[in-house]
Amino acid sequence: MKSSEKKLTLLVISALIAFGALAAGCGETDKKESAAKSDSGQAIQKIKDRGVLKVGCKIDVPLFGFKNPETGKIEGFEIDLAKAVSKKIFGDENKIEFTPVTAKTRGPLLDSGELDMICATYTINEERKKQYNFTEPYYTDPVGLLVKKLDNIQSLKDLDGKTIAVPQGATTRKAVSEAAKKDGIDVKFAEFPTYTECKAALMSGRAAAYAMDQSNLHGYVDDQTVILPDSFAPQEYGIATKKDNKELCDYIDQVLKEMKKSGEMDQLLTKWKLKN
Amino acid sequence: MAEIFAGFKWIALLDDRELFIEGLITTLEVAVFAMLLSLILGIIFGIAGVFPKKWVRCVDRVYVEFFQNTPLVIQAIFLYHALPHLHIMLPVIAIGILGVGIYSGAYMSEIFRSGINAVPKGQMESGMSQGFGYWKIMWYIILPQAKRTILPALGNQSIGIIKNTSVLAMIAGGDLMYTADSWAGANMYYGPAYLVTGFIYWMLCFPLTKWVQQLEKKAEVG
Amino acid sequence: MISDVFQPANIMFLLQGFKVTLEIGFFSIIFSVIGGTFLGVCRYLKLPVISTLAGIYIDIMRNLPFLLLVLVVRFMTPLPPVMSGIAAMSIFTAATMSEVVRGGLNAIPNGQFEAAYSQGMTRFQVLRFIVLPQSFRNIIPPMMSEFTTIIKDSSYVWAVGTEELTGRGMILIGKYSATGQLFTIFACVALIYFVLNYTLSSLARWKYKQMRAYIH
Numbered sequence: 001m002k003s004s005e006k007k008l009t010l011l012v013i014s015a016l017i018a019f020g021a022l023a024a025g026c027g028e029t030d031k032k033e034s035a036a037k038s039d040s041g042q043a044i045q046k047i048k049d050r051g052v053l054k055v056g057c058k059i060d061v062p063l064f065g066f067k068n069p070e071t072g073k074i075e076g077f078e079i080d081l082a083k084a085v086s087k088k089i090f091g092d093e094n095k096i097e098f099t100p101v102t103a104k105t106r107g108p109l110l111d112s113g114e115l116d117m118i119c120a121t122y123t124i125n126e127e128r129k130k131q132y133n134f135t136e137p138y139y140t141d142p143v144g145l146l147v148k149k150l151d152n153i154q155s156l157k158d159l160d161g162k163t164i165a166v167p168q169g170a171t172t173r174k175a176v177s178e179a180a181k182k183d184g185i186d187v188k189f190a191e192f193p194t195y196t197e198c199k200a201a202l203m204s205g206r207a208a209a210y211a212m213d214q215s216n217l218h219g220y221v222d223d224q225t226v227i228l229p230d231s232f233a234p235q236e237y238g239i240a241t242k243k244d245n246k247e248l249c250d251y252i253d254q255v256l257k258e259m260k261k262s263g264e265m266d267q268l269l270t271k272w273k274l275k276n
Numbered sequence: 277m278a279e280i281f282a283g284f285k286w287i288a289l290l291d292d293r294e295l296f297i298e299g300l301i302t303t304l305e306v307a308v309f310a311m312l313l314s315l316i317l318g319i320i321f322g323i324a325g326v327f328p329k330k331w332v333r334c335v336d337r338v339y340v341e342f343f344q345n346t347p348l349v350i351q352a353i354f355l356y357h358a359l360p361h362l363h364i365m366l367p368v369i370a371i372g373i374l375g376v377g378i379y380s381g382a383y384m385s386e387i388f389r390s391g392i393n394a395v396p397k398g399q400m401e402s403g404m405s406q407g408f409g410y411w412k413i414m415w416y417i418i419l420p421q422a423k424r425t426i427l428p429a430l431g432n433q434s435i436g437i438i439k440n441t442s443v444l445a446m447i448a449g450g451d452l453m454y455t456a457d458s459w460a461g462a463n464m465y466y467g468p469a470y471l472v473t474g475f476i477y478w479m480l481c482f483p484l485t486k487w488v489q490q491l492e493k494k495a496e497v498g
Numbered sequence: 499m500i501s502d503v504f505q506p507a508n509i510m511f512l513l514q515g516f517k518v519t520l521e522i523g524f525f526s527i528i529f530s531v532i533g534g535t536f537l538g539v540c541r542y543l544k545l546p547v548i549s550t551l552a553g554i555y556i557d558i559m560r561n562l563p564f565l566l567l568v569l570v571v572r573f574m575t576p577l578p579p580v581m582s583g584i585a586a587m588s589i590f591t592a593a594t595m596s597e598v599v600r601g602g603l604n605a606i607p608n609g610q611f612e613a614a615y616s617q618g619m620t621r622f623q624v625l626r627f628i629v630l631p632q633s634f635r636n637i638i639p640p641m642m643s644e645f646t647t648i649i650k651d652s653s654y655v656w657a658v659g660t661e662e663l664t665g666r667g668m669i670l671i672g673k674y675s676a677t678g679q680l681f682t683i684f685a686c687v688a689l690i691y692f693v694l695n696y697t698l699s700s701l702a703r704w705k706y707k708q709m710r711a712y713i714h
Contacts, residue, residue, distance in 0.1 A: 088327060099578065100659060105456075114575075127463065200675065204357040345695035442564075
């Protein structure tokens with residue numbers, strides 16, 4: 001009896017050791033890779049070897065990253081941008097794997113290595129630059145406010161003492177609280193994991209307004225709501241990559257520069273009716 | 277991996293500890309009142325589950341089956357987003373207490389029901405033959421005996437209640453989990469945030485777990 | 499207006515979310531039962547090293563909220579959305595399952611062991627042919643309760659954007675925010691969860707009654 005127990009124990013312990021060694025080995029390989037990354041095209045090579053570019057995108061922002069409920073395909077300006085990068089790497093714009101992200105999840109998914117790049121209405125700011133690499137901006141969008149028509153709110157000032165719904169992980173909260181301070185008013189915030197819940201909060205009256213980048217709000221306006229004329233804190237969107245992957249960031253930056261020069265960027269902006 | 281737990285992030289957490297303490301207080305408030313509510317509901321519906329009248333037992337079944345078979349998340353989101361449409365705008369803490377309390381109450385009532393059923397039926401009959409009313413017998417004779425089996429299960433439910441208060445994080449409830457999420461969402465320092473939050477929940481629950489284990493041992497021996 | 503909600507596209511949309519819920523539920527049930535049984539047996543047999551490690555793991559998992567684990571697994575591992583939900587749920591529930599299994603094994607009277615050993619069976623044989631099959635009677639009800647908990651708590655993965663049933667419901671609510679439509683969507687989502695869970699628990703009760711009838 002005791003010997004079969006001992007056997008099982010040994011088996012499990014050796015399995016644990018093997019697993020531990022494997023994990024440690026993977027860790028070692030990662031370290032070697034990131035050391036090599038700073039040398040030459042290692043990062044790009046890794047993507048080429050994998051055969052697919054892993055991109056995080058939005059699926060609920062019309063015109064930028066939106067899953068068409070009828071076709072089930074994700075389409076938008078940012079989708080096309082990502083495809084352009086994939087075309088440059090693979091010569092084929094469809095060697096790409098899109099993972100839907102929310103404002104809350106996009107950053108951490110870069111850290112964990114699940115995604116190569118994020119192209120998801122990601123605003124560039126100093127704090128974020130400390131943690132991720134950003135390309136040059138490819139679009140600028142101010143923050144706006146969505147309110148219910150019935151509430152008779154005309155501007156940010158009317159929201160004094162009220163609650164504003166914002167998504168978790170977005171720069172919106174900071175932008176709105178700064179604008180509120182400037183206007184000399186006080187606002188409260190309720191944060192939600194996704195945009196749809198912010199809209200639900202507005203509709204149920206839990207929040208007096210839903211604050212978000214205007215391009216996003218356009219997807220949520222309906223016949224009971226209206227976007228206020230207020231617009232503040234212009235947000236510059238950039239493509240983000242992992243902090244230690246400067247290589248990939250520069251590569252994507254190059255792609256964007258070329259697109260701007262060749263007029264392809266303008267074409268895309270016009271295609272998605274984003275040109276001002 | 278190391279950057280997720282970088283030093284400056286911990287310092288930032290320390291600087292903002294008041295936020296987390298407020299969140300913890302909210303969690304505790306909701307937990308305590310939800311425990312009270314679920315206990316009351318548990319006793320009421322537990323007795324209802326063994327009541328001689330069939331329709332009363334039916335009401336208990338409906339309550340228990342509905343709240344045990346639907347997610348707490350749905351119940352909480354419903355209270356938060358749907359009630360206002362009926363012009364019932366409850367403060368978020370009340371929603372937490374109601375949601376977690378009613379949900380746990382269903383489980384509590386099953387605990388009370390089986391605890392009561394474990395007491396020999398003869399007790400009720402002999403009590404009746406002495407001329408005592410149903411409720412007096414229940415309160416003075418049956419429930420005290422059921423206590424020994426019920427207590428450990430109640431303890432387990434309480435631990436569940438503390439953990440379930442985290443549902444408030446999904447409806448901007450201001451509890452510990454929401455605070456951690458919100459703070460980490462703003463500055464991406466999610467390493468320290470989640471670790472500390474996990475630790476605090478663990479500190480709240482672990483002593484209770486150990487106490488329940490002791491209760492369970494006592495229940496077995498006796 | 500309420501009928502707008504019931505367009506085929508919307509129903510498909512919701513059911514696709516239900517499919518994700520079922521995926522997460524199905525695989526989590528399998529993995530947590532396997533993991534939980536393994537750990538429970540190890541703890542019951544008081545095998546050295548593993549028992550202690552398992553004990554620590556169980557003591558941690560059972561005192562944390564599941565939502566926290568969802569967040570941690572999603573953000574710290576490179577797993578795609580649904581798989582990370584399954585991983586989080588399996589890791590979390592295996593701890594509870596192992597305690598259920600251990601409790602069920604403990605409830606078997608020692609007389610069974612003694613009788614079997616006197617026949618010359620090894621500990622493992624006793625476990626496999628005598629103790630485990632009997633302990634199923636004790637284990638099935640709490641296990642089924644855990645299954646329904648798995649399906650209900652799968653709704654927490656919506657916090658990280660994974661579109662299961664609850665998430666799909668919320669998206670529809672964002673679109674159809676009139677009072678009647680809102681309540682209808684909630685009712686539909688709750689109904690789907692209810693039907694699934696009630697079916698599971700009824701099956702368990704029926705099987706349990708069958709087993710008891712057989713033993714007696």
